[in-house]
Amino acid sequence: MSKLVTIIKDEKQIEDLLxxxxxxxxxVKDLSxxxxxxxxxxxxxxxxxxxxxxxxxxxxxxxxxxxxNELPKLKEVLIEIESLxxxxxLFYDIGIVNLKQELNLKTNxxxxxxxxxTNFATANYWHEHNVNYMILSNEITLNEIEEIKENTxxxxxxxxxxxxxxxxxxxxxxxxxxxxxxxxNNNSKYYLHKENNIYHLIEDKNVTTMYSSGILNAxxxxxxxxxxxNYFILNSFEIDNEIFKKIIISIKNEQTSEEEINxxxxxxxxxxxxxxxxxxxxxxxxD
Amino acid sequence: MTKIKKxxxxxxAGDLERLKIAIIYGADAVYIGGPSLSLRANARNFxxxxxxxxVEFAHKYNAKVFVxxxxxxxxxxxxxxxxxxxxxxxxxxxxxxxxxxxxxxxAKEYTNLEIHxxxxxxxxxxxxxxFFKKEGVKRIVLARETTYEDIKAIRENVNIDIECFIHGAMxxxxxxxxxxxxxxxxxxxxRGGCSQICRWDFDLLDENKNKIKGDKxxxxxxxxxxxxxxxxEMIDLGITSFKIEGRMRxxxxxxxxxxxxxxxxxxxxxxxxxxxxxxxxxxxxxNCANRDAVVQFFHHENNVxxxxxxxxxxxxxxxxxxxxxxxxxxxxxATVEQRNYFKIGDEIEIFGPNxxxxxQKINSIIDENGNNIExxxxxxxxxxxxxxxxxYKNNIIRKRLT
Numbered sequence: 001m002s003k004l005v006t007i008i009k010d011e012k013q014i015e016d017l018l019x020x021x022x023x024x025x026x027x028v029k030d031l032s033x034x035x036x037x038x039x040x041x042x043x044x045x046x047x048x049x050x051x052x053x054x055x056x057x058x059x060x061x062x063x064x065x066x067x068x069n070e071l072p073k074l075k076e077v078l079i080e081i082e083s084l085x086x087x088x089x090l091f092y093d094i095g096i097v098n099l100k101q102e103l104n105l106k107t108n109x110x111x112x113x114x115x116x117x118t119n120f121a122t123a124n125y126w127h128e129h130n131v132n133y134m135i136l137s138n139e140i141t142l143n144e145i146e147e148i149k150e151n152t153x154x155x156x157x158x159x160x161x162x163x164x165x166x167x168x169x170x171x172x173x174x175x176x177x178x179x180x181x182x183x184x185n186n187n188s189k190y191y192l193h194k195e196n197n198i199y200h201l202i203e204d205k206n207v208t209t210m211y212s213s214g215i216l217n218a219x220x221x222x223x224x225x226x227x228x229x230n231y232f233i234l235n236s237f238e239i240d241n242e243i244f245k246k247i248i249i250s251i252k253n254e255q256t257s258e259e260e261i262n263x264x265x266x267x268x269x270x271x272x273x274x275x276x277x278x279x280x281x282x283x284x285x286x287d
Numbered sequence: 288m289t290k291i292k293k294x295x296x297x298x299x300a301g302d303l304e305r306l307k308i309a310i311i312y313g314a315d316a317v318y319i320g321g322p323s324l325s326l327r328a329n330a331r332n333f334x335x336x337x338x339x340x341x342v343e344f345a346h347k348y349n350a351k352v353f354v355x356x357x358x359x360x361x362x363x364x365x366x367x368x369x370x371x372x373x374x375x376x377x378x379x380x381x382x383x384x385x386x387x388x389x390x391x392x393x394a395k396e397y398t399n400l401e402i403h404x405x406x407x408x409x410x411x412x413x414x415x416x417x418f419f420k421k422e423g424v425k426r427i428v429l430a431r432e433t434t435y436e437d438i439k440a441i442r443e444n445v446n447i448d449i450e451c452f453i454h455g456a457m458x459x460x461x462x463x464x465x466x467x468x469x470x471x472x473x474x475x476x477x478r479g480g481c482s483q484i485c486r487w488d489f490d491l492l493d494e495n496k497n498k499i500k501g502d503k504x505x506x507x508x509x510x511x512x513x514x515x516x517x518x519x520e521m522i523d524l525g526i527t528s529f530k531i532e533g534r535m536r537x538x539x540x541x542x543x544x545x546x547x548x549x550x551x552x553x554x555x556x557x558x559x560x561x562x563x564x565x566x567x568x569x570x571x572x573x574n575c576a577n578r579d580a581v582v583q584f585f586h587h588e589n590n591v592x593x594x595x596x597x598x599x600x601x602x603x604x605x606x607x608x609x610x611x612x613x614x615x616x617x618x619x620x621a622t623v624e625q626r627n628y629f630k631i632g633d634e635i636e637i638f639g640p641n642x643x644x645x646x647q648k649i650n651s652i653i654d655e656n657g658n659n660i661e662x663x664x665x666x667x668x669x670x671x672x673x674x675x676x677x678x679y680k681n682n683i684i685r686k687r688l689t
Contacts, residue, residue, distance in 0.1 A: 065409050065411065065430065065432070065461055065464075066411070066412045066414075066415075067411055067412060067432075067433075067434060067436075067437050068411070068412045068413055068436065068437045068440040068441070069436060069437075070412075071412055071413070071414060092464075093409075093412070093414075093415055094408065094410070094414075094415040094418050094419070095412045095413075095414030095415040095418065096414075097418055098414040098415065098417050098418035098421075099414050101418075102414075102417075113463070114464060115359065115463065115464065115465075115466045115469075115476075115477055116359045116386075116387070116463060116477065118359055118360065118361050118362075118477075119360045119361050119362045119364070119365060119387075119389065120362060120365070121360060121365045121368075121389035121392075121393075122360060122387055122388055122389040124389075125388045125389050125391075125392050126388070139466055139469050139475070139477075140361065144361060144362050147362045148362065151362075164470075165464075166465070166466050166467050166469075166470050167459075167460045167464070167465045167466070167467050167485075167507070168460055168461050168464040168465070169459055169460045169461060169464075169465075169507070170432045170461060170584070170589065171459060171507075171509065171589055171593065171594070172589075172590075173459070173505075173507060173594070174491070175591075176590065176591040176593075176594040177491060177499075177501060177505050177594070177596075178499075178501075179591045180501065180591050180594065180596060181501030181502050181503070183499055183501055185493060185499060187493045187494040187499075188494050189493075189494040190491060190492065190493065190494075190499075191491075191492040191493075191496060192489040192490065192491060192492070192505065193489060193490040193491075193492050193496075193498070194471075194487065194489045194490070198492070198496065199489075201491070207461075210467070212470055271470075272469070275473070277469050277473055277474060277475035277478070277480065278473060278474055278475065278480060279328045279358075279474055279475040279478040279479045279480030280328045280479070280480070
């Protein structure tokens with residue numbers, strides 16, 4: 001039976017969703033990026049305890065790109081996580097795969113290179129390197145997802161709800177802009193606006209991230225895939241807690257429709273599930 | 288006089304002409320795109336025959352050719368990969384540059400190609416380097432965000448060749464972690480379709496969705512990279528290869544940038560004690576690109592000065608006047624192919640790998656019919672100009688820099 005996985009944005013949400021969400025993804029301070037909230041390891045341990053008591057699964061995202069001076073903290077956390085018996089660690093930086101080998105860690109790994117998880121050959125490559133799960137890119141089609149499933153044994157995880165991070169930078173782009181033009185306004189939130197679209201823009205200590213303008217709503221695709229794929233991810237970033245809860249309950253019970261979910265959210269999208277991206281736009285004589 | 292081992296100077300080449308120019312001007316190696324599967328899908332790129340010709344040319348100069356196969360694969364590209372890799376190997380190239388680990392696996396299985404890991408993997412720590420070394424990767428192109436300390440640690444802890452960018456355009460995002468192009472223009476950034484959304488202007492809004500008004504609009508745009516000042520420090524770090532960005536750049540750009548970095552590397556490595564930073568080189572590079580270039584992450588200088596708020600308008604470079612095709616020592620006239628308008632009385636500079644820079648005024652121009660003319664206004668027009676000193680084929684003529 002397929003499982004719903006929530007990316008939470010506050011600790012209270014776990015309590016609220018324990019009954020409906022089968023697993024949770026959380027971030028760790030300074031070792032994760034593009035997460036709605038980051039926890040210290042002490043908090044992670046408490047969360048894990050609570051989740052375990054309710055027979056749910058916990059995934060911890062350590063999806064930052066690491067500079068060498070961040071490796072000691074990363075190693076320390078990886079070793080701490082080992083004793084928590086969690087479901088898996090999400091990684092972007094390949095250094096984590098090496099550390100798992102060198103430190104002889106047993107915790108499962110989840111390949112989460114966001115936009116690179118696009119094909120079955122690379123899925124198989126990571127599976128052969130003891131990676132257990134793969135979160136599929138939000139930039140591939142439903143057909144591609146099905147083809148990947150047919151050609152790999154790695155456990156697949158598919159995003160079905162939420163905003164998508166489209167751009168991650170180590171540059172402090174909001175701070176730079178404000179400094180350049182002597183703007184002193186401090187805001188709790190920032191957005192970008194272009195051609196009638198509004199995008200969330202977040203800058204924290206580690207990265208600046210821009211999110212998609214639309215919220216992915218792949219309920220219909222979930223219905224198609226749920227007999228083949230085990231994990232479906234819902235990201236609560238910038239979605240009202242009550243609305244999010246309502247949606248996850250309705251999905252869990254399959255007592256909803258895509259249209260019903262659309263009514264609860266502003267500006268939903270299918271991303272690329274039914275629209276292939278192109279990359280060659282010029283033609284030359286020799287072609 | 289201390290002589291030091293020179294790092295490789297690696298230049299981009301969008302086509303055969305640029306490959307040859309890069310090598311003639313002093314590149315030790317060039318990187319190019321093949322017929323497909325490279326991250327510059329909209330550059331002209333090379334056919335297999337052109338790759339072979341480029342490799343033959345390069346090897347005559349003891350230079351190397353690397354082919355980028357650095358897209359992030361989708362299912363449909365997997366089918367063509369095996370055959371493609373075999374065809375690339377038949378071209379006798381010196382290495383391939385890959386990003387997707389599935390290509391590493393397949394290249395090892397079906398070819399003997401040397402494998403370099405692309406910067407698209409954004410590698411900047413020793414653990415990731417160790418992993419890819421075990422996978423048979425010979426060289427890693429480090430992330431643009433890599434710092435001095437990262438490089439030093441990698442050099443001290445992992446026995447692997449490393450390649451670092453020294454000049455050219457910078458992604459604003461972490462390589463591989465930007466799909467703005469996909470979402471805003473439906474063009475796949477990680478398969479070579481990047482439409483450079485990072486150079487667009489946006490309105491930055493506050494929490495109430497009111498515009499925050501700076502003198503100019505918000506943009507992600509980053510200034511170019513120039514490591515000119517830190518080349519000695521980079522050489523001392525033991526970096527294997529110094530990479531210039533820009534497979535879409537012009538012949539003039541390639542010749543100028545390669546020429547300057549060739550000089551700096553040679554000057555430092557041939558006589559470290561007496562090396563002095565040459566401000567003139569900085570001026571030449573600045574004029575050539577028409578974009579500001581700064582040091583960025585190497586010494587943690589990724590601050591406001593790296594952001595580029597210039598709007599999208601960039602004036603194309605008009606400094607490149609022509610390229611020398613031939614020289615007649617008896618008449619002292621050089622045969623020149625025109626690239627930008629020039630005329631009698633213009634102050635010019637002629638530079639090349641085998642001459643000291645010549646500064647002179649244009650005093651005489653003869654057209655193809657032997658007539659004296661005042662102005663050369665037609666693109667690629669062949670004319671002869673009188674030069675003060677001997678020049679050579681492939682020397683470049685530019686406006687005198689002020």
